[in-house]
Amino acid sequence: MATIQRALIALILLAGFSGCSFENPLSGPNKDLNTWLLGVWEHKTEKGQVYRATITPKTGDRYWVNIQKLGTKKSLTKVYQFEGWISRVGNSRFLTLQCLESPGDIAPDSYVFAHYQVLDQHNIRIRIPQIDADPSASSYELRKAVRARLKDNSLYPDKGSDWLRISEVYWSTTDEPQPYQPLRDPLPKEEKAENP
Numbered sequence: 001m002a003t004i005q006r007a008l009i010a011l012i013l014l015a016g017f018s019g020c021s022f023e024n025p026l027s028g029p030n031k032d033l034n035t036w037l038l039g040v041w042e043h044k045t046e047k048g049q050v051y052r053a054t055i056t057p058k059t060g061d062r063y064w065v066n067i068q069k070l071g072t073k074k075s076l077t078k079v080y081q082f083e084g085w086i087s088r089v090g091n092s093r094f095l096t097l098q099c100l101e102s103p104g105d106i107a108p109d110s111y112v113f114a115h116y117q118v119l120d121q122h123n124i125r126i127r128i129p130q131i132d133a134d135p136s137a138s139s140y141e142l143r144k145a146v147r148a149r150l151k152d153n154s155l156y157p158d159k160g161s162d163w164l165r166i167s168e169v170y171w172s173t174t175d176e177p178q179p180y181q182p183l184r185d186p187l188p189k190e191e192k193a194e195n196p
Helices: 003-007 139-151
Strands: 039-044 050-057 063-069 078-089 092-101 111-120 123-127 161-167
Touching: 063 092, 078 139, 092 139
Parallel strands: none
Antiparallel strands: 039 050, 039 161, 050 063, 063 078, 078 092, 092 111, 111 123, 123 161
C-alpha cells in the first residue's frame, strides 16, 4: 500500500498506487455529506513529511478533495485532486475517491478507498483497506471482498494515520485552495509546566 494512502486518503501516495486503485467505485454516494470531514487536515509522518488534505463540499453528497505532499520548495510539492463521496459496505463507511489529477502515480478516473474514523472535532483517523480484488473488479465484487475481510478482521493491515484539522472551510464550487480560516472552536493550548 502507498504510504500517503496510509497518511489520508493517510486520504494516499509515496510508494505508488499500483495495486491500490480500482476501475470502479465501491458504490454510488450516500444521501448526505459527513460535515465532520470538511476542513483542512494535516498529517506528519515519523520522518517529518507533511501531507495536507483540503476537503470541501462539491454538492450535497460529494466532496472535492485536494491532497498535497508538501515539498521543501513549492516546485517539489505534489498535488492530487479527487472527487469523493461516502460509500457504505454493511455498517462500515468509506471515502470513495476518484482521481481527477495526479503527478502520474495514480491513473486518472481510477478509484481509491479510505476508511475514516472521526475521533473528535479536530482529529480523524484514516485507514486504507487491504482489498483482495482485481483492479477491474465490479463494484459488487469489491464490496464482496470488503465484506469477507471485515468478517475475518483482516481489512486493515495497520492502525492508520491520524490527521489534525488546522483550518475551517467554506462552501466552494471549485477545487481551488482556500485561504486559512481560523477554527471556530480552537484546540485548547497546552499549559507549560511550572518549574518548582
